[in-house]
Amino acid sequence: xxxxxxxxxxxxxxxxxxxxxAVLLRRWHEHAEAALADLPHGSRGYHVLxxxxxxDAPTQAALAERLLIDRSVMTYLxxxxxxxxxVQRRPDPADRRVRRVCPTEHGLEVLARADALxxxxxxxxxxGLDPDARALFHAxxxxxxxxxxxxxPGTDPCAAVVQVTGGAAGxxxxxVG
Numbered sequence: 710x711x712x713x714x715x716x717x718x719x720x721x722x723x724x725x726x727x728x729x730x731a732v733l734l735r736r737w738h739e740h741a742e743a744a745l746a747d748l749p750h751g752s753r754g755y756h757v758l759x760x761x762x763x764x765d766a767p768t769q770a771a772l773a774e775r776l777l778i779d780r781s782v783m784t785y786l787x788x789x790x791x792x793x794x795x796v797q798r799r800p801d802p803a804d805r806r807v808r809r810v811c812p813t814e815h816g817l818e819v820l821a822r823a824d825a826l827x828x829x830x831x832x833x834x835x836x837g838l839d840p841d842a843r844a845l846f847h848a849x850x851x852x853x854x855x856x857x858x859x860x861x862p863g864t865d866p867c868a869a870v871v872q873v874t875g876g877a878a879g880x881x882x883x884x885v886g
Contacts, residue, residue: 737834744826748819749789753778755827757786758812758820761796766809768801777858795819 741752748754756776760767767775773783787810790796795816801807812820835843 733834737830740830740833741827744830745823748823749793749795750786754786754790754795755820755823757783757790757810758795758816758823761810762812762817762820766799766811768807769798769810772810790816 738752741755745751745755748758750757757772757778760772760775769783769787770780772778772787773780776783778786787796787798791798794813796810796812798808799811801809831847832843835846838846
């Protein structure tokens with residue numbers, strides 16, 4: 710009887726998790742940077758814009774913590790997204806010293822198009838899996854990433870990208886992630 714899935718390591722000779730994730734991440738990042746080239750800071754700008762549109766408007770500090778981006782870098786990211794009319798800083802009604810980062814109407818329109826592009830990229834990158842396996846992989850990866858972030862909030866995913874890609878994934882601004 711012929712197995713329906715390759716045995717461990719059969720397809721590549723290497724099936725460790727790090728190698729698998731590195732291959733997927735590199736391919737995702739290559740496609741995402743190309744598809745999101747018009748967005749300030751590419752995929753990193755996309756992640757910031759997406760985070761501002763889901764749930765309550767976050768503070769700049771909360772965004773930096775959630776996305777594991779240095780606070781000073783986050784300031785520049787938000788400045789550039791604001792200059793492109795994608796987000797705006799608004800005073801927090803409960804504490805006017807605090808600024809909340811909110812998507813603009815234009816930002817929500819751009820995000821909808823970017824979400825569609827990223828969805829196509831994810832389907833292409835995971836094209837070797839059937840739709841049910843893709844959905845399971847996506848959900849499992851999200852749960853694992855959340856668990857890692859909650860247990861190790863200081864982990865920098867952008868540094869991990871640089872390590873995995875050997876720095877080849879940086880965009881024109883020298884940022885990754």
